[in-house]
Amino acid sequence: MHRPQWWSAWMDDKQQLTTYRFGSWYTTGVLSLSMKRHQRHGTDLTVHDFWAADAEAVNEMMAFLAGHHTRPAAVHFRRSALPPYPALLHNLHRYRLTAEAWHPWMLRILDIPEAVRLRGWPSDLATAVPMEIESENGGNSESYLLEVQDGTGQITETRAQGDVQLTRGQLAVWYAGGYRTAAAARLAGVTTKSDEALTQLIRATSDLEPWLPEHL
Structure with a gap:
């Protein structure tokens, strides 16, 4: 802790x-x-x-x-x-369980490379996905390359065009494991030039959901 x-x-x-x-x-x-x-x-x-x-x-x-x-x-x-x-x-085999769901979080990623470095990543996934992410002020998108290998991840700026385009809001949802499937991401407005790239991107976060316990 x-x-x-x-x-x-x-x-x-x-x-x-x-x-x-x-x-x-x-x-x-x-x-x-x-x-x-x-x-x-x-x-x-x-x-x-x-x-x-x-x-x-x-x-x-x-x-x-x-x-x-x-x-x-x-x-x-x-x-x-x-x-x-x-x-x-x-x-709770002998008890009655009821659940109420709501979303008390507002997640905003300020330092993309550091956020990617600190997050957990699947140890069995090896992938490199070119991405385009909306700039901080909402202007033109910036190009990045996400690389995941042996349970670690890094993202670096690149000049190559990305296969997947994310707004800042979509970036936060993906980072938090909110898109469980590529179809869910498309329904949420994520655009892609490659179905395989989007599938790999979603797989990277769908099974390792961050735990955000500090709620006042």
Whole structure:
């Protein structure tokens, strides 16, 4: 968990959080939750952080929540609490699960090369895709070459014309794994000169969705 030193104390105070750490010799899980009185009786319990190193830690933390001493009628997970992994579906066999979806994020990529360098990429994908990306001020597009190899990625400026054209908004959606298929990207307005290039571009991000847990 790479957070500033002041983050935990500030968030604990701001959200009235109680934080638990799991593990014997080293931390394998971090669970932060808030509680408030229910309108009628009992307690409402909301999970803000659910960080687990492995499946064993997930099971331990789920068991802790299920047996919480306040006996809440329901446990609420904030959308940002869970990474893109269906842990709830595999650990709540005797409980009823309901989900509400919304999009609290506004993602704007300011430094394209650095954003690409820091992102996770498929280790089994080796590709090079020429792209044209709308300039920061919305003017003429700029040409780039995206290269993915051995789980790392880099993007560099080039003079060659791109096979796939993206606006700044489409770039953010692609980067966040929002386009699951090439057809979805086309329906969203992404234009391409090569179906193969678009397919490779979508494959690069569709299976590794970024987890954005810092939601105030």
